[in-house]
Amino acid sequence: MESKIxxxxxxxxxxxxxxxxxxFVGVNIYLxxxxxxxxxxxxxxxxxxxxxxxxxxxxxGQVSPTSEENIYFDPSKGEIEKIYIxxxxxxxxxxxxxxxxxxxxxxxxxxxxxxxxxxxxxxxxYKDRMTNLKIKMNKEKTRxxxxxxxxxxxxxxxxEYQQKLATLDYQVSKETIESIKxxxxxxxxxxxxxxxxxxxxKDPRSNPNMPFINIIDHSxxxxxxxxxxxxxxxxxxxHVELRAKAIANRKWTGKISSVYDTPVHSDVxxxxxxxxxxxxxxxxxxxxxxxxxxxxxxxxxxxIDIKSINNAIVIPNTSVLEGKNQKDLVIISENNHFKVKxxxxxxxxxxxxxVIKGLQLGQRVIITPSEKLIQxxxxxxx
Numbered sequence: 001m002e003s004k005i006x007x008x009x010x011x012x013x014x015x016x017x018x019x020x021x022x023x024f025v026g027v028n029i030y031l032x033x034x035x036x037x038x039x040x041x042x043x044x045x046x047x048x049x050x051x052x053x054x055x056x057x058x059x060x061g062q063v064s065p066t067s068e069e070n071i072y073f074d075p076s077k078g079e080i081e082k083i084y085i086x087x088x089x090x091x092x093x094x095x096x097x098x099x100x101x102x103x104x105x106x107x108x109x110x111x112x113x114x115x116x117x118x119x120x121x122x123x124x125x126y127k128d129r130m131t132n133l134k135i136k137m138n139k140e141k142t143r144x145x146x147x148x149x150x151x152x153x154x155x156x157x158x159x160e161y162q163q164k165l166a167t168l169d170y171q172v173s174k175e176t177i178e179s180i181k182x183x184x185x186x187x188x189x190x191x192x193x194x195x196x197x198x199x200x201x202k203d204p205r206s207n208p209n210m211p212f213i214n215i216i217d218h219s220x221x222x223x224x225x226x227x228x229x230x231x232x233x234x235x236x237x238x239h240v241e242l243r244a245k246a247i248a249n250r251k252w253t254g255k256i257s258s259v260y261d262t263p264v265h266s267d268v269x270x271x272x273x274x275x276x277x278x279x280x281x282x283x284x285x286x287x288x289x290x291x292x293x294x295x296x297x298x299x300x301x302x303x304i305d306i307k308s309i310n311n312a313i314v315i316p317n318t319s320v321l322e323g324k325n326q327k328d329l330v331i332i333s334e335n336n337h338f339k340v341k342x343x344x345x346x347x348x349x350x351x352x353x354x355v356i357k358g359l360q361l362g363q364r365v366i367i368t369p370s371e372k373l374i375q376x377x378x379x380x381x382x
Contacts, residue, residue, distance in 0.1 A: 025208040043373060045333045045364040046316055048355075053309040055349040058235060061224030061285065063244075063298040069193055070211035073204035078102040078187065080204075085213070087200055089189045097213055100187050109180045116173035124164035126340065130159045177192045196292065222254065222285040222300050225264075231281040233306040234259055240285050244294065252294070256287040256304065307347065313359060314352040318368040320345065330359070330382055331377055337375050338366070 073080070078100035085097050137152050156311040199214040201207055222242060226234055234256060242252040263279035285302060287294075315330065320343075326344045331338055343358030359365070368371070 024231055035342050043333075043369060044367045045366050046319060048313060048315060048359055048361055048363050048365065050311045050361065051314055051352075053312045053314050053347060053349060053352055053354055054305045055228055055307045055347075056299060056303045056305055059224055059226060059230060059283075061300045061302050063220050063224040063294045063296055063300060064223045065195075065216040065296055066219040066221055066286075067195070067217045068193065069191065069215040070212075071213040071215075073208070075203075075205065080189075083200070085197050085200070086169070089197045091195060091197060091215065093191055093194050095191050096188045098189050100189070103186055105180055109177060109184070111253055112173050112177040112180060116170060116177060119170035119173055121164045121168060123163055126159045126163035126166060130156060130163065133159065141303055166323075168293045197294075201379075205243060216296060219290050220287055220294050220296070221257070222287070222302060224283060224300075224302070225280040226259065226283050228263070228279045228281070231259060231283075234304055239305045239308075241305075242285070242287075243288050243303075245301065247293065247298075250293075252287055252289075252291065254285045254287045256283060257276055258284045264367065278361040306311065307349075309347055309354060311354045312346075313361065315355055315359070315365050316367050317348060317351060317353050319365045320353050321369070321374065330360075331369050331373065333364045333366060338373065361369070370380045 003342070011236065078321075081099045081101040083098040084095075085091060091097070133156050137149060140147050140149065140152070192216065195215040195217040196214065198216055199211065199212050201212045204210070204212040209288045222240075236256050236259060238256045240252060240254045240256060244250065263281050266277040266279050319330050321329040321331070323340075323342070328343050330341050330343055332341050341358055344356045346354035346356045348354065
């Protein structure tokens with residue numbers, strides 16, 4: 001009886017031990033599977049949206065004024081009498097910059113005014129004389145119709161003649177004064193453009209080869225050169241984003257305004273002990289807005305949009321896999337499951353690929369899927 005009880009207890013202990021062992025094994029298998037699942041699906045997904053897809057090239061250029069005016073001092077016009085401007089001042093086209101003096105013109109003007117006033121006095125004098133003489137002649141005719149008026153007629157003709165001479169003198173004097181005033185206007189040296197005064201020479205006589213005054217237009221352009229590999233992608237009207245090497249955290253926008261069709265020079269390049277010539281083509285970028293902080297000569301970095309597709313469905317380049325027959329594939333995440341999708345791709349830049357067919361807005365594609373995930377979903381089998 002006692003041996004049966006011991007045998008029964010032993011069976012219970014063995015059963016309990018077996019149950020514990022099964023639980024231990026089951027828990028470990030569960031934990032291993034759980035750990036493996038976490039490792040396999042530790043991925044990042046990209047939600048598909050529409051965006052503008054652009055491709056760019058970066059070139060170098062320098063700031064140059066759209067237009068520039070250099071004014072040289074001309075001693076033959078006279079001495080500088082007054083300067084109306086200062087460095088940094090903004091001027092308008094036609095605005096006075098400085099004036100030169102000319103004493104001869106001043107003297108001629110005074111003489112012309114005297115001659116004009118003298119002629120005017122004579123005109124009025126003979127006008128009064130003729131008026132009085134005509135009154136006298138009318139009275140004589142009224143008093144005696146047969147009176148001889150020959151002497152009075154001759155006198156009237158003389159007055160008329162003298163008045164005509166005085167009138168001619170007046171016209172000549174007036175035209176002389178107008179001509180002198182025009183010459184005096186030329187003594188005022190004016191700006192031929194809108195711009196900013198950047199330089200005024202202190203002693204223009206001692207530096208005749210230096211501009212007396214320099215004016216530049218702050219509608220600045222960016223000028224530079226494109227290689228023969230770059231020029232084939234660049235055309236007039238393309239959007240450009242610009243940054244100045246000397247000015248941090250600022251950017252400007254502009255457009256390609258011109259690209260030369262003919263190279264102006266070539267650079268010799270060396271590679272693998274071989275030399276080759278690369279042609280350079282000048283280009284010009286026009287800024288969208290004026291900015292006086294961009295000084296003439298500043299070096300700029302220009303990022304040119306050479307291609308742009310608006311409102312395209314795009315995905316990261318790292319999401320695109322190559323399946324059988326060079327077909328493009330992606331792995332999508334849908335309801336906590338992963339599926340392989342075949343897609344048709346279009347244009348691609350350095351970051352994104354255009355999807356023409358196979359995906360919809362809002363779907364989530366895996367970014368840089370791991371090799372383990374690729375094998376699990378069998379992407380290379382499609």
